[in-house]
Amino acid sequence: MKFRFSIVAEVAPSVSLDETAAGELGFIPITGGTVAGDLEGSVIGSGGDWCLIKSAGTYRVEARYGIRTTEGAYVDVVNTGILTRPGEGAHTPGRGGEYFMTTPVFRTTHPALAWLTHSVFVGHAVAGDGATSIDVFEVIVPGHPA
Structure with a gap:
């Protein structure tokens, strides 16, 4: 894998949308942010992350937002993934802390x-107060030019 860029998506507090047998669905507004690396620009503050809480400490995320380059x-972004937080009851084998991996898909003309x-692409994310940071890596086939 080859590191390409980092996204820091600023977020507002979560809003509860629905609760079903499948889990609790919340919406986290994306309010802005930055992109740095092989892609440079700003996160447009009009997207969001639909987060399904599956069980204590396990979340399925689906974020949709845009990036305006410098x-x-x-660039349109659809980024799905999974977050587990062992301290909240979920267990991630072989890891002592949070596991937050995503698979971003980018669209642009x-x-x-x-x-x-x-x-x-694969993203390694860290959720913090007020922002989620994602390091984005391109999956490279061995023997092909990067």
Whole structure:
């Protein structure tokens, strides 16, 4: 895997939307943020993260938001993943702390950013007070140019 960029998505407090047998669904508004690395720009403050609490300490996340690059291009982001917090009751084998991995998918029509639409990416995220940080890695096939 090759590190490509980091996203820091600023967030507002969660809003409870629904509670069913499948779990409790919450919405976390994304209010802005920054992108730095091979992709540079700002997180547009009009998206959100729909978070399904499956059990104590286990969350399924689905975030949708946009990035405006420093050159003015628009990148649409759909980022799904799983967060487990052992301190809340979930157990993640082999890890002493939080496990938060995602699979972001990027869409854009900007020719210089076509590389975002031709590869699989993996994100390692950390949720904090007021922001979620995601280090984005491109999955590279051995023997192919990076």
